[in-house]
Amino acid sequence: MRRKLRPPLPQRHGLDPARLRLPAEGPWATIRDHLVDRLPRVAPERIDAMLAEGRVHGLDGPIAPDAAFAPGTSVWFHRDLPDETPVPFGITTVHRDDAILVVDKPHFLATIPRGSHVVETALVRLRRDLGLPHLSPAHRLDRVTAGLVMFVVDPALRGRYQLLFKDRLVRKEYEAIAPHRPDLVLPRRVTSRIVKVKGVITAQEVEGPPNAETHVELVEHRGGWGRYRLLPATGRTHQLRLHMASLGVPIRNDDFYPVLRDKPLDDFTDPLQLLAKVLEFTDPVTGEHRRFTSGLRLEL
Numbered sequence: 001m002r003r004k005l006r007p008p009l010p011q012r013h014g015l016d017p018a019r020l021r022l023p024a025e026g027p028w029a030t031i032r033d034h035l036v037d038r039l040p041r042v043a044p045e046r047i048d049a050m051l052a053e054g055r056v057h058g059l060d061g062p063i064a065p066d067a068a069f070a071p072g073t074s075v076w077f078h079r080d081l082p083d084e085t086p087v088p089f090g091i092t093t094v095h096r097d098d099a100i101l102v103v104d105k106p107h108f109l110a111t112i113p114r115g116s117h118v119v120e121t122a123l124v125r126l127r128r129d130l131g132l133p134h135l136s137p138a139h140r141l142d143r144v145t146a147g148l149v150m151f152v153v154d155p156a157l158r159g160r161y162q163l164l165f166k167d168r169l170v171r172k173e174y175e176a177i178a179p180h181r182p183d184l185v186l187p188r189r190v191t192s193r194i195v196k197v198k199g200v201i202t203a204q205e206v207e208g209p210p211n212a213e214t215h216v217e218l219v220e221h222r223g224g225w226g227r228y229r230l231l232p233a234t235g236r237t238h239q240l241r242l243h244m245a246s247l248g249v250p251i252r253n254d255d256f257y258p259v260l261r262d263k264p265l266d267d268f269t270d271p272l273q274l275l276a277k278v279l280e281f282t283d284p285v286t287g288e289h290r291r292f293t294s295g296l297r298l299e300l
Contacts, residue, residue: 008057009076013119014127017057017076028069031056035075042080050077084120085266091122094148094292099285100161101126101135101151102292107271110143116265122149139165142238144255147174147276147294160284165235172232173278174240177298178249180218180226187217190243194236202256203238205246212236214243220300225252227300240274273298 009017020038028034032051036044054062056077063075089106096102103122110117113124127135138150138161152158164170191210196203215231226249230240238257244250245257252273255261275298280291 005059005074007076008059008061009078011127011133012078013081014124014133015078015113015118017078019074019076021074022070022072024071026069026071031063031067031069031075032065034069046080081118082116084116084118087120088268091125092295094295097153099152099154099157100138101130101132101153102279103149103151104294104296105141105146105149105276107144107146108268111140111149112137117143123151126151138162139170141276144272145274145276146271146296147274148279148292149276150279150292157285164281164284168234169281171278171280172276173280174230174232175219175275175277175298176228176230176240176244177225177252177273177300178228178244179252180221180224181247181249184218184247184249187215190214190216190247192243192246194239194242196237202260203236203242205242212239212243214240216243216247222300225300227298241272 005019007017007019020035022031022034026034028037032047035047035056039047048065050056051063051065056063056075058070058073058075087106087109089109091106091109092104094102094104103126105111105122110121111123113121118124123135123137127133132153134153134155136152136155136158138152141147141149150161152161191213192205193208193210194203194212195206211234213233215233217229219227219229221227228244230244232239241251241254241257245254250258253270254272255263275294275296277294278291282288283290
C-alpha cells in the first residue's frame with residue numbers, strides 16, 4: 001500500500017491544503033504553466049500571486065515562480081475561500097472520548113466542506129474550536145437538517161466507524177413536524193425507488209424496485225400539526241422528505257418537496273422541521289452498546 005504523503009503545509013481555518021499531482025509527462029515548461037492549465041477557474045494572475053507569495057509548496061518548501069515542471073511530483077496549496085455568511089447557531093457536544101465525538105448540529109450548517117460552504121461547516125468549526133485537526137465525519141447530515149452527527153477523533157479508527165453507517169448497522173431515529181391528517185393510517189412502512197441525478201438539486205421517486213424504506217409513526221398532534229417518528233431502513237438522498245411528501249404530509253418548512261422554492265443561503269429563518277434524534281449501535285472497537293439522543297427539540 002502506498003504511504004500517504006504528509007502535507008508540507010499546515011491546516012488553515014481547519015482545512016487541509018489541496019494536493020495537486022503532476023502527470024508523468026506533458027508539454028509544460030514550468031509548474032506555473034501546468035497550474036494555469038489544471039486550474040482554469042483560477043485566473044493566471046492569481047496563480048502568479050500565489051507563487052510569488054510562496055503559497056504553493058512542494059515537499060521541500062515553496063515553489064519558485066519559474067520552477068521547472070517536475071513530472072510525477074506533487075504540489076500543495078490552500079484554495080481561496082468563498083465568501084460565506086456566518087451561520088448564527090452553535091454546535092453542542094453530546095459525547096466525546098478518545099475515539100469519537102457526537103454533536104448536535106444546528107439547522108443551516110453543512111456537515112463537511114462542499115461548494116459554497118467551506119469554513120461554515122461542522123467539520124471545520126469543530127477542528128478549529130476543539131483543536132482536533134484530524135477529526136473526520138463518520139457520516140453526513142443534510143445542511144438543513146438538525147441533530148446528531150458522529151465524527152471520528154482517532155484517524156486509525158475512521159474506517160471502522162464509517163463502515164457502521166455504510167453497512168447500515170446504526171439505528172437512526174428522526175423526528176419531524178408535519179401536517180396532521182386524520183385519514184392517514186399510521187404507523188406504516190413507506191417504500192419507493194429514489195434516484196438523485198447529478199446536477200439536479202432535488203431527488204425523484206420513480207418506477208422500479210424499491211431502494212428506500214421508512215417506518216412512519218405519529219407521536220402526537222394538535223392544532224393541525226403532528227409530531228412524527230421516522231425510522232429509515234435505508235439512507236437515500238432526501239428520503240425522509242420525499243416519503244413524508246408522498247404521504248401528503250410534507251415536513252414543515254421544506255423548500256424542496258413537494259414544490260421547489262428558492263431560498264437564499266443567508267436566510268436562516270423557518271428551518272426545516274426535521275431532527276436526527278437518536279443514533280444507536282454496537283461500538284466496533286469496544287463492543288459496548290451505544291445510544292445517543294439529541295438535546296434539541298422541535299416545537300409542535
